[in-house]
Each structure stands twice: as structure tokens, then as C-alpha cells.
Amino acid sequence: MSLSPAFLDELRSRTLLSALIGRTTKLQKAGREYRACCPFHNEKTPSFYVxxxxxxxxxxxxxxxxxxxRWLTDQRGLPFMDAVKELAQAAGMELPAMDARAAERAEAAKGLHEACDDAAxxxxxQxxxxxxxxxxxxxxKRGIRPETARDFGLGFAPDSRGKLKAALKDYGDPIxxxxxxxxxxxGKDPYDRFRGRLMIPIRDQRGRAIAFGGRIIGDGEPKYLNSPETPLFDKGRTLYNLDKAAPAARKAGRxxxxxxxxxxxxxAQAGFGEAVAPLGTALTEPQLERLWRISDVxxxxxxxxSAGQKAAIRAAHRALPMLTPGRSLAFVTLPQGQDPDDLVRAKGPAAFEALLRQTQPLVDRLWAHEVAAEPTATPEQxxxxxxxxTELANxxxxxxxxxxxxxxxxxxxxxMFRPQRTPFVPFAPRAPGGGGGRRPGQPWKAPIAPVHQATKAAQANGVDxxxxxxxxxxxxxxxAEIARHMEVLGSLKLADGALGRLFEAVVDLAVEDxxxxxxxxxxxxASSGFDQIASELLRADQLQCSFTEKHADPIRARADLDEAIAILVARxxxxxxxxxxxxxxxxxxxxEAFERQVSLVKERHALDTRLANLVQANEDARAFKSEGS
Structure with a gap:
């Protein structure tokens, strides 16, 4: 089927938009337009106009x-063709003719839809x-109210091999x-698939029954039985309750x-209508794509x-290759041994809402899982x-x-693996005659001033x-980053001479404005006489880090500048x-003194390594960028 621009324009012109939107959103007349509180985000003052x-x-x-x-695809979550068909039917327009095979498939699907709706x-x-x-x-017993059961079309399949078959005999066994x-x-007559089960209809985005999930009544296996895959039902592409959840999710913003x-x-009974579920499988790529059409995260x-947490990490791994700027996943960790149903029944909706305000970003979930997966005591680990x-990121x-x-x-x-430095406790000289001195574990009692002055002198003269x-x-x-580091920068003596004066001038100017x-x-x-030294600092032959480059990614530059200042102060x-x-x-x-000295040498080496990594990461990023271009 080919939809021409002329057909789509005619379809739009025959559709009264305010009437369409007014079915689900309360509109108020505002001159020649209509206005309402936006159905796509929560607001108290109307800013949505039709x-x-x-x-x-x-x-x-x-x-x-x-x-x-766009209203039907974004607000109702319909696929484009389904939206066009619904509008065309309401406007009394005939869709362009389909080819013979497409028409045959559509007619067969129509019979299957009707059979599933009648079964529901x-x-x-029953x-x-x-x-x-x-x-x-x-x-x-599960606390499901009758009105909730009606909203979700819940039913019951009697424990019989032929009652549904008899009720729907007009369709014929093949359908x-x-x-x-x-x-x-x-070699046998077909018989009812679902017997002795609580029946839950699975619907497509237009709200039509396409399959069923059946929960056993009493004991038996399997606990849940789903419809097999059919021309209507692909369990890897379907999400339970998507037809109801899509508009609720757009309103809730999640x-x-x-x-x-x-x-x-x-x-849904507790007020969270924006929930969906996969159908007995891990989340698939098509299901993730459908979710991202509704919400970025x-x-x-x-x-x-443990099974639930394994399912969560499988979804995380499956989502990684599909991530784009702004598009990710978030996670809620439920109390051990509880599912959302248990939680809202035991503690009410407020307890679940509190959990939703403490979501864990995808990167945090991946980090925590890998760190907990194996020991990290040895260099090899x-x-x-x-x-x-690295493999996950790549x-x-x-x-x-x-x-x-x-x-x-x-x-x-x-x-995580940065060495932790403990405060240095100097040793008191041994008293004349071998007496006195410091007992093991006792701090040195000498005045602190000389040590403090020595440290200040080292800071003044030892800056790299x-x-x-x-x-x-x-x-x-x-x-703009100066304000974040004022406490550190204000007490740091970078150096004497022109560099020190430039540093003080830069800090003073940033504080003023x-x-x-x-x-x-x-x-x-430049107007203050610092143009030459400033231009020299920004030359390409100086130490190159992301924060010294003019067009570097601002987020990375900020993080690397934080790291450089930490190294500069610590060294x-x-x-x-x-x-x-x-x-x-x-x-x-x-x-003890020897071990202390060795520890400080290692820490000094660790700082050098951090600085080398900072420079190397920038060189790698620049090389990667040049290869990509």
C-alpha cells in the first residue's frame, strides 16, 4: 500500500483535531484555539494549544x-499505519487498494482478531x-477488585477440552x-488449549485481543501458559498492557x-497505570525499541x-549496543523476595513511589554487577x-x-584502586642516654609549627x-570551574613570577564576575598585560589535556580538570x-619508618601514573576522533 502526500493531506483536512484530542483531554476555548493542561507532561497552568x-x-x-x-502515534502509541486507518475510517475515506497478497493476509488477520476478541x-x-x-x-485473595478485573478483561477457562471450541464453532477448527x-x-480432533485457568487477554496497541496468558487455578504446571506465536502474536515484540500504559506513561513522564x-x-490498581511486562522472556531488542518510543529512560x-536481578542485568547488556545520547535504562531494586505486587499490597502505593524516586542509572548497575562478580585482590583480577x-563499553x-x-x-x-594515604606521624629523636623517646603508637609531642611551615614551603616550591x-x-x-575549586585554589601557591601573578589574576577576575x-x-x-603568557599557555606544544583544548567535550574537560587539580594539590x-x-x-x-617511606614513594608513583593516564586518554581520544573523520 502506498500513501501519497495528497491522501494524507486530505485525511488531515477531514479530521477535526480538537474533537480527536477532546476525546481524552479536556479542552477549553481560547479565542480561535483550544487550550488544556498538556497531556504529555504534568503541569498546573495550561500551555497546550490546539x-x-x-x-x-x-x-x-x-x-x-x-x-x-502524530497525536495517535505519540499519545495513543499506535503504529503509523494503524493511526492512518483509524482516522480514515472516522473520516469515511477509503485507503488505497492493497495488492492481492496483502489483502488476503489482512482478511485472514481480521478473522483471527475476531476469534480472539470473541474468545476473550x-x-x-465464564x-x-x-x-x-x-x-x-x-x-x-490477591486483592484484585472486580472493577480492575473488568478493566483488564480477566476471564476463566473451564477445565474442559471442548467448551471453548463449541462456543466458537462458527469459526471452524482451522481458524x-x-x-x-x-x-x-x-490423528485427533483439536481441543481447547486453556483449561482450568484464570485468563488474561494480551492486546495489541489498538486494544485488540491477539493472545492469552492463562494462570493455573490451584496446583499444576506450568503456572502460566501463554498462547503460541501466531500471525497476530510475536511474544518477542509484544509488551503486556502497552495499549493502556502508553498514554498513561506519556502523562506520567515514565x-x-x-x-x-x-x-x-x-x-494499575494502585495508581501506576504506566507499567508493562514482557511475556515470559528476557527483554528483547524490539521490546526495548517500543519502550524508547514512549520514554527515553x-x-x-x-x-x-536472584532470578529477577539476573533478568535485569540481561536487559542491561542487551540495551548497551542500542544506547544513543539521552537514551538509556534505569533500575529499581525491590526488597529481597518481593515483587511490585507484594510491595503495594503490603505497604501501599507510597512505598513503591518512594522506590521510584531512587532509581539506579544503567552505568551504576553495570559497575556494581561486575565489581561483585569476581574478587579483585590480585593484579590479574x-x-x-x-x-x-572495556568490553562492555566497546x-x-x-x-x-x-x-x-x-x-x-x-x-x-x-x-576504586587509588592508594589511600594515612597521615604521617614523625618520629621523635631518642632522648640522650637512650631514655625517653616515643612509645609505640604514641604521637610525636614536638610542636607542629615547624612541620606545617615545611609543608607550606614544599607546596610553594614543589608544585609541578x-x-x-x-x-x-x-x-x-x-x-566557570574556578568557583567549584575556590577553597583549594585560594590556598594554593602555584609559583612565583609571571605564572603565579597570572593565576591570581585569573582567580580574581572569575570571583568578580x-x-x-x-x-x-x-x-x-590582554588589556592587563598578560596576553603573552596566556597565549603561550594555550599553545599546542604545552601539556595537552582535554581541558586545555578549545573545542573539547565540556563534560569530559570538566572531569579531567577536576582530576588535574587534585593531582596538582596532592603532589x-x-x-x-x-x-x-x-x-x-x-x-x-x-x-615502620622504612615502610612509611616505601608507601609514600608508591603513592607518588600512583600520582605520576594518574597524570600520565590523563594525558594518554586525551591523545587516544584525539587519535580516535581523527580516524573517525
Whole structure:
């Protein structure tokens, strides 16, 4: 079928947009337009407008915009062709003719849809009849109210091999078998698939029954039985309750993914109508794509047991290759052994809402899972952890998102295994004659002032000038970052001479004008006689980090500048402590003093490694960028 622009224009012109939107949204007349509180986001003051003359709607709050077709695809979640068909039927327009095979498939699907809808109606009748007493008792025991059961079309399949077949005999056995309602065994008559089960209809995005899930009444296996795959039903592409959840999710600004039918039904009864569930399988790529059409960050609320958490991490791994800027997943960890149904029944909707306010980002879930997966005590185990994170990040197809994950994992890894320095306690000289001195574990009682002065002197003279130049260049590129580091920068003596004076000038200017940008700062520095040294710092032959480059990614530049300032501040402290430890060793050798000295040497080396990694990561990023271009 081919839909011409002329046909679509005619379809839009025959559709009164305010009437279409007014079916689900309360509109108020506002001059020649209509207005309402936006159905796409929560608001108290109307900013959503509908213009019938121009045939579009627009929200000035969230920028939602579109025509009649877009309304049905975005607000109702219909596929494009289903939206066109619904509007054409309402407008009395004939769709362009389909080819013979397509028409044949459509006619067959129509019969299957009707058979499934009639089966759903028959199951509902049985639930409310004499035979459904036990099934109704199950619903009552689970706290499912009668109105909720009606909303979801719940029913009951009697424990019989032929009652549904007899009720729908006008369709004939072949149609009922193809719809998954009967089981066909060679050499025997087809018989009812669902027997002695609470019946839950599975619907497509237009609300039509396409399959069923049946829960056993009493004991038996399997606990849940789903329809087989049919021309209408592909369980890997279908999400239970999507027809109801899509509009509710757009209004709530989120979509929830839970494990099963009863979780969805219990949450809807508790006021969370935006929940869907996969159908007995792990989330698939097509299901994730459907979720992302509704919300940029679906929230996975799987059970708190080990099976539920395994399902969550499988979904995380499956989503990774499909991530794009702004599109991700979030996770809610339920109390151990509870599912959403248990939680809302035991503690009410407020307890579940509280969990939804504490979602865990995808990157956090991946990090926590890998760190807990294996020990990290040996260098080989640490290397294995790093390799697993690299493999996860490299599975992301989008280069920008991949780069951010690599950088985030690297930062977390460095922080996790960064050596922790303990305060240095100097040793008191041995008293004349061998007496006195410091008892084991007793702090040195000498005045602190001399040590403090020595540390200050080391900070003044021990600053790495190359790194200091890079940090000052970074502050010139990103003056807004100065305010975040004022406490550190205000007490740091970078160096004497021109670099020190430039540093003080940059800090003073940023304090006076916190809205100062880099170009304006350079202009002021030039007028103050700092143009030559500032331009030298920004030259390409200086130490190159992301924060010294003009067009670097701002998020990465900010993180790397944080790291560089931390190294710049920590290095003189460590050098001063190392100097004191060495002096103590020369004064009086001990195993404790030696170990302290070795520890500080290792820490100094770790700082050097961090700085090397900072520079190398920037070189790798630049090389990767040049290869991509």
C-alpha cells in the first residue's frame, strides 16, 4: 500500500483535531484555539494549544507538537499505519487498494482478531458465571477488585477440552488452531488449549485481543501458559498492557517494566497505570525499541530475588549496543523476595513511589554487577575487571556514548584502586642516654609549627610547573570551574613570577564576575598585560589535556580538570611528607619508618601514573576522533 502526500493531506483536512484530542483531554476555548493542561507532561497552568485551522497542536512547556496522525502515534502509541486507518475510517475515506497478497493476509488477520476478541468475551462470561467461583476467589485473595478485573478483561477457562471450541464453532477448527485457541494433534480432533485457568487477554496497541496468558487455578504446571506465536502474536515484540500504559506513561513522564501480568494489574490498581511486562522472556531488542518510543529512560522494576536481578542485568547488556545520547535504562531494586505486587499490597502505593524516586542509572548497575562478580585482590583480577568494563563499553554502537562509558569506567576504576594515604606521624629523636623517646603508637609531642611551615614551603616550591601551566590554561578555557575549586585554589601557591601573578589574576577576575566566559577573560587579560603568557599557555606544544583544548567535550574537560587539580594539590603534600619520612629514616632507622617511606614513594608513583593516564586518554581520544573523520 502506498500513501501519497495528497491522501494524507486530505485525511488531515477531514479530521477535526480538537474533537480527536477532546476525546481524552479536556479542552477549553481560547479565542480561535483550544487550550488544556498538556497531556504529555504534568503541569498546573495550561500551555497546550490546539489549532483546528492549521491542524496542529503545540505545547509551550515541553514542545510537544504534531498533527492528527502524530497525536495517535505519540499519545495513543499506535503504529503509523494503524493511526492512518483509524482516522480514515472516522473520516469515511477509503485507503488505497492493497495488492492481492496483502489483502488476503489482512482478511485472514481480521478473522483471527475476531476469534480472539470473541474468545476473550467468552472467558469473561465464564469468570462471572457459576463455573468461575474458584477463579473469582483467587482474584479476591490477591486483592484484585472486580472493577480492575473488568478493566483488564480477566476471564476463566473451564477445565474442559471442548467448551471453548463449541462456543466458537462458527469459526471452524482451522481458524481457532491458527489463533492459538485450540491444540491440533495429528490423528485427533483439536481441543481447547486453556483449561482450568484464570485468563488474561494480551492486546495489541489498538486494544485488540491477539493472545492469552492463562494462570493455573490451584496446583499444576506450568503456572502460566501463554498462547503460541501466531500471525497476530510475536511474544518477542509484544509488551503486556502497552495499549493502556502508553498514554498513561506519556502523562506520567515514565514507563515501568515489571516481570509479570499480575504485577502490571496490581500496580494499575494502585495508581501506576504506566507499567508493562514482557511475556515470559528476557527483554528483547524490539521490546526495548517500543519502550524508547514512549520514554527515553524506561525504569526496570524486576523482582528482588536472584532470578529477577539476573533478568535485569540481561536487559542491561542487551540495551548497551542500542544506547544513543539521552537514551538509556534505569533500575529499581525491590526488597529481597518481593515483587511490585507484594510491595503495594503490603505497604501501599507510597512505598513503591518512594522506590521510584531512587532509581539506579544503567552505568551504576553495570559497575556494581561486575565489581561483585569476581574478587579483585590480585593484579590479574584487577586487569580482568578492567577488561570486562572495556568490553562492555566497546559493545555500544554510538561513538559518543561509548567514549563516555569508557571515561566513566576508567574514572571509577582509578578511584576504586587509588592508594589511600594515612597521615604521617614523625618520629621523635631518642632522648640522650637512650631514655625517653616515643612509645609505640604514641604521637610525636614536638610542636607542629615547624612541620606545617615545611609543608607550606614544599607546596610553594614543589608544585609541578608543567602541570600548573596546564591547570591555569584549563581555568582560562573554563573560568566557570574556578568557583567549584575556590577553597583549594585560594590556598594554593602555584609559583612565583609571571605564572603565579597570572593565576591570581585569573582567580580574581572569575570571583568578580562568575558569568565570565573564556573569550571575555582572554580579552581582559590582554588589556592587563598578560596576553603573552596566556597565549603561550594555550599553545599546542604545552601539556595537552582535554581541558586545555578549545573545542573539547565540556563534560569530559570538566572531569579531567577536576582530576588535574587534585593531582596538582596532592603532589606537594606527598613530596613534603616523603621529605619528612626520609629525614626521619636518616635520623633513626626502623621498619615502620622504612615502610612509611616505601608507601609514600608508591603513592607518588600512583600520582605520576594518574597524570600520565590523563594525558594518554586525551591523545587516544584525539587519535580516535581523527580516524573517525
Amino acid at each position: 489549532n483546528d485551522d492549521k491542524g496542529f497542536y503545540h505545547c509551550f512547556g515541553c514542545s510537544a507538537h504534531g498533527d492528527a496522525i 468475551a467468552w472467558f469473561t462470561e 469468570l462471572h458465571g457459576l463455573a468461575g467461583a474458584e477463579a473469582r476467589a483467587v482474584l479476591e 481457532l488452531v491458527e489463533a492459538g485457541l485450540l491444540i491440533s494433534v495429528e 514507563v515501568l517494566v515489571v516481570e509479570g501480568y499480575m504485577d502490571v494489574i496490581a500496580l 524506561p525504569i526496570l522494576c524486576f523482582d528482588g530475588d 584487577k586487569a580482568g575487571l578492567k577488561a570486562r568494563f 559493545s555500544i554502537a554510538d561513538n559518543d556514548v561509548k567514549h563516555e562509558y569508557l571515561a566513566d569506567f576508567r574514572r571509577r576504576f582509578d578511584e 610547573r608543567i602541570l600548573a601551566k596546564a591547570v591555569v590554561a584549563g581555568l582560562i578555557r573554563h573560568p 562568575q558569568a565570565l566566559d573564556s573569550d571575555r577573560l582572554l580579552t581582559i587579560l 606537594p603534600e606527598i613530596d613534603a611528607a616523603l621529605s619528612e619520612a626520609t629525614a626521619a629514616m636518616q635520623s633513626r632507622y626502623s621498619d
